[in-house]
Amino acid sequence: xxxxxxLRTELGATxxxxxxxxxxxxxxxxxxxxxxxxxxxxxxxxxxxxxLAVALFSVTIWALSGLSxxxxxxxxxxxxxxxxxxxxxxxxxxxGLWLAVASGLVAMAICASGGWLMRVTGQDPAITAMSVxxxxxxxxxxxxxxVSNVLRAFVSTLGRPVFATVVALLSLPLNALGNxxxxxxxxxxxxxxxxxAAIASVLTALTGMAMYVIAIQRDRRLRRYHLFGNFWxxxxxxxxxxxxxxxxxxxxxxxxxxxxxxAAFLMGRLGALELAAHTVALxxxxxxxxxxxxIGQAATIRVxxxxxxxxxxxxxxxxxxxTVLGQLIALGSAALMIxxxxxxxxxxxxxxxxxxxxxxxxxxxxLTVAAAFQLADSLQAVLLGALxxxxxxxxxxxxxxxxxxxAGFGLAIWLGFFTPLAGVGVWLGLAIGLFVVSxxxxxxxxxxxxxxxxxxxx
Numbered sequence: 001x002x003x004x005x006x007l008r009t010e011l012g013a014t015x016x017x018x019x020x021x022x023x024x025x026x027x028x029x030x031x032x033x034x035x036x037x038x039x040x041x042x043x044x045x046x047x048x049x050x051x052l053a054v055a056l057f058s059v060t061i062w063a064l065s066g067l068s069x070x071x072x073x074x075x076x077x078x079x080x081x082x083x084x085x086x087x088x089x090x091x092x093x094x095x096g097l098w099l100a101v102a103s104g105l106v107a108m109a110i111c112a113s114g115g116w117l118m119r120v121t122g123q124d125p126a127i128t129a130m131s132v133x134x135x136x137x138x139x140x141x142x143x144x145x146x147v148s149n150v151l152r153a154f155v156s157t158l159g160r161p162v163f164a165t166v167v168a169l170l171s172l173p174l175n176a177l178g179n180x181x182x183x184x185x186x187x188x189x190x191x192x193x194x195x196x197a198a199i200a201s202v203l204t205a206l207t208g209m210a211m212y213v214i215a216i217q218r219d220r221r222l223r224r225y226h227l228f229g230n231f232w233x234x235x236x237x238x239x240x241x242x243x244x245x246x247x248x249x250x251x252x253x254x255x256x257x258x259x260x261x262x263a264a265f266l267m268g269r270l271g272a273l274e275l276a277a278h279t280v281a282l283x284x285x286x287x288x289x290x291x292x293x294x295i296g297q298a299a300t301i302r303v304x305x306x307x308x309x310x311x312x313x314x315x316x317x318x319x320x321x322x323t324v325l326g327q328l329i330a331l332g333s334a335a336l337m338i339x340x341x342x343x344x345x346x347x348x349x350x351x352x353x354x355x356x357x358x359x360x361x362x363x364x365x366x367l368t369v370a371a372a373f374q375l376a377d378s379l380q381a382v383l384l385g386a387l388x389x390x391x392x393x394x395x396x397x398x399x400x401x402x403x404x405x406x407a408g409f410g411l412a413i414w415l416g417f418f419t420p421l422a423g424v425g426v427w428l429g430l431a432i433g434l435f436v437v438s439x440x441x442x443x444x445x446x447x448x449x450x451x452x453x454x455x456x457x458x
Contacts, residue, residue: 010317014298014325020161022294024152027168029287031175031204032058038179039197046194049130052118057138059257060110064103065149066249070242071096072153073388076301079157080308089158090225095238096150097231099246104143111139130194137198141205148205151212157301158222160215167211175204248397249388255397259404259433266416266426274423277362280348281427285370285377288333292326292378296385299323303389312454319386319445323379330378337371366427373431376438383441390453392444399440408433 003011032054039050071093078088115132123131148167155163178200185191192199216222260282267278299322306314336344341364342351351360387396412429415421421428448454 006313006317007321010302010314010321011325014295014302014318014321017156017161017298017301018295018322018325020163020165021156021297022291024161024164024168025290025294026287027165027172029290030172031168031201034172034176034179035197035201038176038183039194042183042193045127046130048124049127050134050194050197052123052127053114053131053134053138055261056114056117057107057111057135057142059254059261060107061142061145062257063250063253064107065146066251066253067103067243067246068096068099068146068150069153069249070246070388070391070393071150072157072297073245073300073304073391074238074241075154075157076304076389077308077391080305080311082308086225089154090227091235091238092242093150093154093225093227094231094233095235095242096153097147098234098239099242100146100150101143104146107142107146108139111135111142134194134198137195138201141202144202144205144209148209148212151209151216154227155212155216155222156297157304158225160219160222161298163212163215163219167208167215170211171204171208174207175200178203245388245391245393248393252384252393252397252400255400255404259408259430262409263412263426263430266412267423270416270423270426273358274362277359277366278423278426280345280359280363281366281370283348284337284344284367285374288330288337288374289377289381291329291333292381295322295326295329295378296381296383299382299385300389303386307390307454312449315390315448315454318389319383322382322386326378326382327375330374333378334371334374337367337374341367362423365424369424369427369431373434376431376434380434380438380441383438383445386445387441387453390448392448392453395444396441399437399444403437403440404433407436 035050035054036047040047074092075085075089078085078092082088112135114135115128118128118131119125152164152167155161179197180186181189182192182196182199183194184196190196213228216227264275264278264282267275299318302318302322303315306312306318342360344367345351345360345363349356349360349363384396387393408429410429411432412426415425415428416423417425419425444451444453
């Protein structure tokens, strides 16, 4: 099938945005893997403590990024409506940075209360103490991480998505070096153990933020926006607009992240083996998800451009290209999970070790379900991005809460504990939740004109 010139142009523009964003997301996951690799050598207790801390920290940062993360959608719409739109984009991004700082302070407060949460949930006191020690340092990276999220949206919307890749690529060896020096005390550095890994993460986050600032100041096109001049001048209408559009995104993220977090607790009740297999299968599915997630980010920007310009046909093309591209990637991921499960789990499990036979068998069964929901997961990720480009976030939030929790979690409990399916039943519940959300989002996207979603908001 031959593509029309307009679709070929849109495909090229989407790939230009999505490619660097996908790579940046994968590299960002590499940062977490690097931390885990260094901490694991300290022993199982520090690793467990770090895992608890990172679980709380990551979900908190990911959720709060929704408040300021709609900078890309609003800036893209402004550019589509006004061309360069220097003043409008500058104001949107500056207020996004304000929200990033405010959100970062909230994240720090949540992480500072992490010890209370762990004690309430009955975690081991010794593990809790180490986890709190880790969190007390890690929380200082909240603001630079959220600021970097806004700056990543700014540079990507203005046609420099490769900056996100470069920052992530340079951050990876810096983080590894920081861990090597501060965890083990190499080359005369202090041997700090677990807190050393947290310090390395904070320094990496600060360096990443600084790299974005330097790149923006040195790039001729980006420098024209004078992003950091008169930074303390408030613009309350833009802050309000970012909150109105961004708050539902935060709730949506909490709904999805909470679903998979709660699934881990369900697996833990089924047994340690089931939880271990779940962790491996979910790690593989999360890695695969980074690709449609990056395409969804690109769809937000591409749809936003056409939305601001009032180009209804362009909105449709951007959504179509992103959706088809995501589905093709999902088919590839599903094929790998079904056709070569031992290959994809090799970084986590030695399938040749006889003692891992039961773990491998369970992981393969969960990956089979994960393969089945790749299409739904990709579809909901891209359509959420496309609808955010239309600044439509409240109804998708309601879909996410209902689909993930009423359908997904409810069925996960029933299938996991009241049928012989056990862990596979929990995964089937997750899959059904994703399918429900993806179908609802697809229905809304197809009715976007009838619902009045193509009329720019004031």
